[in-house]
Amino acid sequence: MTTALDVAMARKVGEFELDVAFTVESGISVLFGPSGAGKSLTLALIAGLLRPDSGTIAISGHLVTDCASRLYVPTQGRRIGMVFQDGLLLPHRTVLDNVALAVRQAKGRRARRAIARSWLERVGAEALLERRPGSLSGGQRQRVALARGLAGDPALVLLDEPLSALDSPVRRELRDLIRQVLVSSGIPAVLVTHDADEAEELGDEVIAYDVGRVTGRRTIERPVERDASRAAPEDESR
Amino acid sequence: MSRGRDIAQSLGTREKAATVAVTVVVGLGAGYGLAHLLSGYIAYWGVVSGPFFVTLRVAIPATVIAGILGVALGYALAKGRFPGRDVLESLGSLPIILPPTVIGFYLLEVLSPGTQVGGFLTRVVGHELVYNVYGCIIASALAGFPFMMRAARSAIEGVDPLVEQAARTMGLPNWRVALLVTLPLARRGIAAGLTIGCARALGEYGATLMVGGDINGKTRTMSLAILDSFTTPERNTMLLILILMAVAAMTGVGLLSRSRT
Numbered sequence: 080m081t082t083a084l085d086v087a088m089a090r091k092v093g094e095f096e097l098d099v100a101f102t103v104e105s106g107i108s109v110l111f112g113p114s115g116a117g118k119s120l121t122l123a124l125i126a127g128l129l130r131p132d133s134g135t136i137a138i139s140g141h142l143v144t145d146c147a148s149r150l151y152v153p154t155q156g157r158r159i160g161m162v163f164q165d166g167l168l169l170p171h172r173t174v175l176d177n178v179a180l181a182v183r184q185a186k187g188r189r190a191r192r193a194i195a196r197s198w199l200e201r202v203g204a205e206a207l208l209e210r211r212p213g214s215l216s217g218g219q220r221q222r223v224a225l226a227r228g229l230a231g232d233p234a235l236v237l238l239d240e241p242l243s244a245l246d247s248p249v250r251r252e253l254r255d256l257i258r259q260v261l262v263s264s265g266i267p268a269v270l271v272t273h274d275a276d277e278a279e280e281l282g283d284e285v286i287a288y289d290v291g292r293v294t295g296r297r298t299i300e301r302p303v304e305r306d307a308s309r310a311a312p313e314d315e316s317r
Numbered sequence: 318m319s320r321g322r323d324i325a326q327s328l329g330t331r332e333k334a335a336t337v338a339v340t341v342v343v344g345l346g347a348g349y350g351l352a353h354l355l356s357g358y359i360a361y362w363g364v365v366s367g368p369f370f371v372t373l374r375v376a377i378p379a380t381v382i383a384g385i386l387g388v389a390l391g392y393a394l395a396k397g398r399f400p401g402r403d404v405l406e407s408l409g410s411l412p413i414i415l416p417p418t419v420i421g422f423y424l425l426e427v428l429s430p431g432t433q434v435g436g437f438l439t440r441v442v443g444h445e446l447v448y449n450v451y452g453c454i455i456a457s458a459l460a461g462f463p464f465m466m467r468a469a470r471s472a473i474e475g476v477d478p479l480v481e482q483a484a485r486t487m488g489l490p491n492w493r494v495a496l497l498v499t500l501p502l503a504r505r506g507i508a509a510g511l512t513i514g515c516a517r518a519l520g521e522y523g524a525t526l527m528v529g530g531d532i533n534g535k536t537r538t539m540s541l542a543i544l545d546s547f548t549t550p551e552r553n554t555m556l557l558i559l560i561l562m563a564v565a566a567m568t569g570v571g572l573l574s575r576s577r578t
Contacts, residue, residue: 126486127485128482128485128486153485153491154482154485154486155485155488155489155490155491158488159486160486160487161483161486163479163483167479167480167482167483168483169480169483169484169497169498170480170502171501171502172497180484180487180489180497181487181488183488227487228486231487231488237486
């Protein structure tokens with residue numbers, strides 16, 4: 080199996096120094112640690128939103144950053160999907176547009192919208208298609224953001240504290256949805272959280288962070304949930 | 318929620334664009350007709366119509382040209398990381414500061430077929446660029462350009478960079494991020510610049526006079542015609558038409574900026 084993510088990099092931001100190395104094979108890997116440990120910075124570096132000072136990043140076997148040879152594949156070329164803490168949906172486009180614009184694997188507006196629609200159904204947002212992000216609740220926004228992060232057939236999904244801006248009941252509901260959708264899609268994911276329960280319930284493995292370093296790594300044993308083989312969204316029965 | 322907003326929300330993007338276009342056209346037409354009726358100087362229409370159509374022929378392309386160039390340079394200034402950005406913005410803003418006659422003088426220097434640059438441009442374009450409508454368009458566009466550039470830069474800098482980053486993670490190339498995310502989110506500020514630029518193009522006087530001359534039916538715009546007829550009764554008709562044109566154009570641009578496309 081190809082390694083989904085292989086990271087060995089360092090980056091200095093002011094006095095803070097991030098220096099981490101880890102690999103992700105499959106499933107959901109949770110970067111867990113206190114605020115300011117460098118978890119979100121790690122995701123930004125993997126996504127290509129920032130550049131490390133040194134090191135390499137490979138996604139699905141493809142080298143996307145190599146500081147020694149000054150290789151920096153732009154964010155758009157990394158085949159990632161990303162879910163941000165505040166959703167960061169395009170405020171002037173409808174929910175359907177937000178997801179359809181992220182679909183890379185299909186040509187033609189109709190095909191892209193069909194795939195977007197199927198992902199929105201999978202996250203339970205099929206009733207929101209024509210709504211604008213400004214009229215959505217926090218939970219609805221994160222559902223759409225999750226669909227957008229997955230709709231582009233990414234090799235890796237990055238989720239940056241996707242639940243931290245939500246209230247408890249919605250958080251619980253979304254937590255289950257995120258795990259279920261990620262497992263059923265079979266797309267490897269790296270999720271950042273500072274919540275121990277969330278790390279425990281969402282992750283297949285937990286990579287502990289502290290002050291810019293990986294301080295531990297633990298696999299979480301789970302009963303088999305379902306076949307994690309990758310399925311096209313159209314084939315997915317609900 | 319108002320009925321108007323209900324209707325606006327029920328319309329698709331194309332319908333909204335069509336509605337705005339129709340509003341602008343109807344607005345201009347209504348302004349034209351209203352001026353015609355209200356002025357009571359129907360006999361003067363023969364005198365007024367020439368400058369009216371010349372003004373449209375000058376102001377519309379001048380606004381479009383200044384808008385495209387202003388937004389392009391505003392975008393480059395907002396997003397580019399190159400030395401001399403502020404100097405470039407200052408240079409682009411010169412038409413605001415310099416007297417129109419000075420701008421007209423330099424435009425004549427650049428565009429006249431007798432000068433080296435002007436001769437070259439005349440050969441490239443295939444016809445002369447002074448003392449015809451092209452000279453008027455260039456002068457008006459230059460007058461409106463700095464307002465559009467400055468407004469576009471400011472509006473584009475105000476767009477949340479995190480939303481643009483999110484768009485990049487969706488796989489959108491930079492040019493699509495600019496067209497689908499940055500410019501639509503900056504549209505209100507850009508429209509404000511377009512409004513002022515359009516008003517400037519409508520009212521341009523000094524540089525237009527120097528570059529275009531004051532040739533009736535060819536380069537005499539409303540602004541020039543008003544001065545020419547300042548002691549005659551048709552000036553009232555012209556003033557009213559110019560005001561109505563400005564109001565219609567401003568309203569159209571305002572509607573565009575508020576559309577939710």
